[in-house]
Amino acid sequence: MGGTLVATGIALVVLSGYVLSCAVRPFRDCWLCDGKAHHRSKRNPKLSRPCRWCRSTGKRLRLGRRLWNKARRVHRNA
Template structure:
């Protein structure tokens, strides 16, 4: 196999894997709070405690994946264009 063909096959497999991940699990953990939904703080004794709610995910701990967001935009555009 030529290197170009091998690279394109690898790229195709990675793309199909990401598409299947977005279809199976459209939401991932928030990158800011790590999926907790809030920031962790330490008190004066060094014990961890709950901090403020995460503003990015609105305290849900989840975010929509980029691929799923692009699919939703394309589906909405198609739906609105065919009405």
């Protein structure tokens, strides 16, 4: 019983820390282009093309923030 409580407490701390970090820094560098907004083609390494994953912004909205935005939208429409 006590172990479950501790595990829940740790999960809550980790979750709130993650939510807080998403609120402070909603964007992170794109994993594909490493924040450069362009990535090199695998077939032709000399060719640099706009990153489609981040729409050549170099930034990606973090998952937690995306869920937050979605939750807010649902709340507003309700």
